[in-house]
Amino acid sequence: MEVRRNLHHNIQMKESYLVGRALLNFTSIFVSLGVFLFGFEQGLMSSLLTNSYFKSYYNEPLPAEVGTMIAILEIGALFSSFEAGKVGDRIGRCKTIRLGSFIFLVGGLIQTTSVNIINLGFGRLISGVAIGFLTTIIPCYQLEISPPDDRGFYACLEFTGNIIGYSSSIWVDYGFSFLENDFSWRTPLFIQCVMGFLLFLGLFIIVETPRWLLDHNHDIEGMVVISDLYADGDVEDEVAKNEFRSIKENVLIARVEGGERSYRYMLHRYAKRVLVACFSQMFAQLNGINIVSYYAPMIFELAGWIGRLAILMTGLNSLVYVASTIPPWYLVDGWGRKPLLMWGAVFMAVPLLVIAFSLCVNNEYTPQVVVVCVVVFNAAFGASWGPIPWMMNEVIPNSVRSKGAAMSTATNWLFNFVVGEMTPILLDSIQWKTYLIPALSCVLSFFCVHLLFPETKGLTLEDMGSVFDDSSSIFSYHSGGRTSYGATSDNTDRRTSTSEHHANNEAFRQSAALLARNPASANRIDGIITGTPPPPIATTPLMPTKSDMSTLLAEQDVNVHPREIEPPTFDVIYKYKLQEMSRPNVFKRALGLGGGRDEEELMQ
Numbered sequence: 001m002e003v004r005r006n007l008h009h010n011i012q013m014k015e016s017y018l019v020g021r022a023l024l025n026f027t028s029i030f031v032s033l034g035v036f037l038f039g040f041e042q043g044l045m046s047s048l049l050t051n052s053y054f055k056s057y058y059n060e061p062l063p064a065e066v067g068t069m070i071a072i073l074e075i076g077a078l079f080s081s082f083e084a085g086k087v088g089d090r091i092g093r094c095k096t097i098r099l100g101s102f103i104f105l106v107g108g109l110i111q112t113t114s115v116n117i118i119n120l121g122f123g124r125l126i127s128g129v130a131i132g133f134l135t136t137i138i139p140c141y142q143l144e145i146s147p148p149d150d151r152g153f154y155a156c157l158e159f160t161g162n163i164i165g166y167s168s169s170i171w172v173d174y175g176f177s178f179l180e181n182d183f184s185w186r187t188p189l190f191i192q193c194v195m196g197f198l199l200f201l202g203l204f205i206i207v208e209t210p211r212w213l214l215d216h217n218h219d220i221e222g223m224v225v226i227s228d229l230y231a232d233g234d235v236e237d238e239v240a241k242n243e244f245r246s247i248k249e250n251v252l253i254a255r256v257e258g259g260e261r262s263y264r265y266m267l268h269r270y271a272k273r274v275l276v277a278c279f280s281q282m283f284a285q286l287n288g289i290n291i292v293s294y295y296a297p298m299i300f301e302l303a304g305w306i307g308r309l310a311i312l313m314t315g316l317n318s319l320v321y322v323a324s325t326i327p328p329w330y331l332v333d334g335w336g337r338k339p340l341l342m343w344g345a346v347f348m349a350v351p352l353l354v355i356a357f358s359l360c361v362n363n364e365y366t367p368q369v370v371v372v373c374v375v376v377f378n379a380a381f382g383a384s385w386g387p388i389p390w391m392m393n394e395v396i397p398n399s400v401r402s403k404g405a406a407m408s409t410a411t412n413w414l415f416n417f418v419v420g421e422m423t424p425i426l427l428d429s430i431q432w433k434t435y436l437i438p439a440l441s442c443v444l445s446f447f448c449v450h451l452l453f454p455e456t457k458g459l460t461l462e463d464m465g466s467v468f469d470d471s472s473s474i475f476s477y478h479s480g481g482r483t484s485y486g487a488t489s490d491n492t493d494r495r496t497s498t499s500e501h502h503a504n505n506e507a508f509r510q511s512a513a514l515l516a517r518n519p520a521s522a523n524r525i526d527g528i529i530t531g532t533p534p535p536p537i538a539t540t541p542l543m544p545t546k547s548d549m550s551t552l553l554a555e556q557d558v559n560v561h562p563r564e565i566e567p568p569t570f571d572v573i574y575k576y577k578l579q580e581m582s583r584p585n586v587f588k589r590a591l592g593l594g595g596g597r598d599e600e601e602l603m604q
Contacts, residue, residue, distance in 0.1 A: 019233040024145065027206055028154045031141055032161030033199045034097055034134040037104055039165025040192050041127055042290075043318065045070060047173035047311045050301065054185040058117045063424040069121045071420035076128025077135065078413035084136035085406030092216075093141040094208050100133030101200040108193035112186055128413075130196075136409040139390045140401055144209035145229060148460045152332030152391060159387030160325040167318035174311045211398050211461070214244070215251050220568045220576045222247075235573050244567040247398075250462040252565065254399040263407070266400040273395045273468055276453055277408035280341075280389035283445035285415035287348055288438025289381050291423050292374055300374075305367060313371055320375050324382035336457045337388055341449045344384020349442035351377040352435045359432035385445075394456060395464055 018026060048054045049066060061069070088096045107127030114120040139155065146154040172188045179187075210229070213222035223235060223244050231237035267274060300310040331340060351373035358369040389412070396404030426434040454467040568576075 019228045020231070023207075023228055024147075024154070027145060028142060028157055029161070030202055030206060031097065031138055032158045033195065033202070034101065034138045035158055035162040036165035036168075037101075037192065037195055037199065038131050038135055039162040039167075040169040040195065041073070041131065041165075043166035043169035044173065044188055044192065045124075047170050047177075047314060048185045048188070050310050051173070051177060051185050053180075053182050057182060057185075058120070061117055063428050065117055067421045067424045069117060069124060070424075071417045072121050073124040073128035073131065074413045074417035074420055076125040076130075077132035078128075078410050078417060080129040080132030081136045081409040081413060082406050084133045084409075085402040085404075087133070088137045088140065088402040088405075092208050092212050093137050093144070094203055094206055096133060096137045097141065098200060098203040100130045100137070101196050101203065102130075103127075103133065104130035105193055105196040105200060106130075108189065108196055112189040112193065132409065132413065135390075135412070136405050137402070139393055139409075140405045141209055143391065143394050143461065144211045144398075144401075145207075147230065149333060149458055151394060152337070152457060153329050155391035156325065156328040156332055156387040159382075159390060160322065160329075163318070163322050163325050163382060163386070167315070167322050170311065170315040170318045174308070174315050177308055177311060210243075211247055211251075214247050215398065219244075219248070220573055223567050224573060224577070235567075236570060241567045245565050246460065246462050248565050250398060254397070263403055266396075266403055266407075270397060270400070270404070270468075272452075273397070273464075274404055274407060276395050277389075277392045277404055278411040279448055279452065280385075280392045281408045281412035282415050283345075283441060283448065284385045284389040285412060285419050286438060286441035287345070287381070287385055287445060288352055288377070288419075288435070288441065289385070290416060290419045291434070291438060292378060300367075300371070305371075317371070317375050317378055321378040321382050324379035325387060328383050328387050331383075332388065332391075333457055336455050337392075338449055338453055338455050340384045341388055341453070342446050344380050345442045345446040345449070347380035348377055348385070349439045349446075351380070352439040352442065356432045356435040356439070359435070394461060395454075395468070397465065398461060 055061070084096060084100070087099070104127055107123050107125075107130055110123030110126055111120055112123075114123055138158070142154055142158050143151060169188065169192075172191060173185075176184045176187050178184070207225050207228065208218075208221070210222045210225045213219075213225060223240070226243050226247075227233055227235040227237060227240040230243055231240040234240065300313045305313050328340060355370055355373045355377075358366045358373070389408075393401060393405040393408060423434070426437075456464060456467060459466065
């Protein structure tokens with residue numbers, strides 16, 4: 001035992017070599033399969049609408065029938081996204097994504113075996129319910145496992161997965177369009193079921209987010225996940241310990257403030273944050289992307305590309321679309337969120353206006369002009385309004401992030417439904433004038449971002465309140481105290497940056513903790529909470545020792561188990577990992593054939 005204690009700083013508390021950047025990359029790419037499904041579903045139907053066997057089987061559906069069948073997916077997603085926020089808080093991010101993937105599998109099977117347009121629409125409704133779960137929780141999951149300086153990178157990588165799904169569905173449709181029977185459209189519908197099943201199985205091995213674990217008092221497992229993600233499995237690494245303290249203190253402060261998690265509380269307390277998240281999703285739809293995504297083949301047919309050529313042009317456009325999502329990987333954390341959104345609005349408005357003008361004059365150059373403008377529009381969206389709105393849930397506090405994500409995602413699906421429902425009707429009635437509507441929205445979105453949106457690059461999730469000044473944030477970004485891991489290309493850079501951060505800001509962090517420990521000291525440190533630099537509290541920085549949060553929790557009669565803000569010890573984690581390794585596998589546990597003691601018992 002003594003030898004183990006002397007050497008435990010070299011022991012990885014994980015039975016896999018998949019730790020650190022490798023674990024983060026693997027997890028991010030795998031959960032992106034969930035948004036891949038959304039993209040696949042989105043592009044799949046757009047190409048099938050021009051399939052002659054599809055149209056013949058469903059008796060040449062009218063524009064209103066097509067619009068309803070397309071848009072009903074958004075109705076299912078709209079309502080399920082609200083429920084996803086509650087479920088995500090209750091059972092965890094991983095289990096909620098697993099539930100969404102199972103529902104998606106059911107919806108896909110109904111679509112594959114559909115016998116009429118109503119049956120097909122019902123299957124899309126079920127798939128919409130699944131997509132509501134996936135698109136609400138997966139961005140939350142991604143945000144909660146990503147280090148702050150790379151959070152934009154991983155969120156944009158996730159969106160790339162979505163567009164790869166969209167592009168894949170177009171090429172699948174194109175490939176099977178050469179079959180001269182109903183399998184030309186039923187087979188693509190079945191392929192989405194296979195992908196949903198793979199996501200369902202894989203989610204049994206993906207880690208839960210550390211923020212959800214610590215918020216639900218799974219401190220041991222949370223510390224293990226933190227060390228795996230940020231410290232190559234070393235549970236005694238200072239980066240991992242500091243991250244544990246930061247997240248746990250934020251959780252406990254939220255409980256001291258009342259522990260409220262209702263929608264009413266969120267809208268009252270964090271109104272501006274919710275508006276930022278919701279406006280970004282609203283404009284992402286009103287700016288016209290789904291006019292192109294859902295109806296691109298119809299647009300190309302209107303411009304003169306007929307039949308299979310329309311699908312081919314859509315497929316080529318999708319490849320450019322995928323490529324356009326790559327630059328934001330590197331720009332969003334360096335250049336920032338706001339510049340990308342504002343420039344994206346400009347480069348989307350111009351091609352929309354040109355499309356409208358070209359369709360109005362309708363000369364021999366119209367087909368080529370429309371293709372070029374659609375490609376430019378898609379590329380501008382893929383580099384700006386595509387990925388960034390999905391990561392704006394980062395502004396929502398940890399305690400209500402699922403509900404904030406639910407509201408922003410519901411906003412997406414509400415306007416997604418409006419656009420999906422109205423586009424075929426508008427294209428049939430006012431034709432080229434349809435494109436003036438999203439062009440105007442692009443202009444409005446430019447000014448909205450400029451006036452309302454703050455820049456959030458580099459901030460930790462726990463310190464996001466520092467740019468809003470609406471919560472008990474540890475310090476103010478505006479006063480110069482910015483939390484960051486620093487470069488995360490390797491652990492050495494992270495440790496150096498973290499050490500510098502603690503040396504510079506420990507006094508601020510300790511002072512914020514003082515407020516939790518002693519409310520009477522609020523007059524001395526109120527500036528830290530609101531953003532005004534406070535007077536010096538101590539001549540020398542205080543070391544990050546155990547916090548007396550438990551005292552305040554007892555005084556406030558908060559129904560939590562009093563516990564110091566200090567990571568679980570190595571011995572406790574070692575004991576926990578031994579027990580985990582001895583437990584039956586996930587399939588036996590699902591059948592109730594094994595189990596272990598809970599964390600409260602291990603911590604004693």
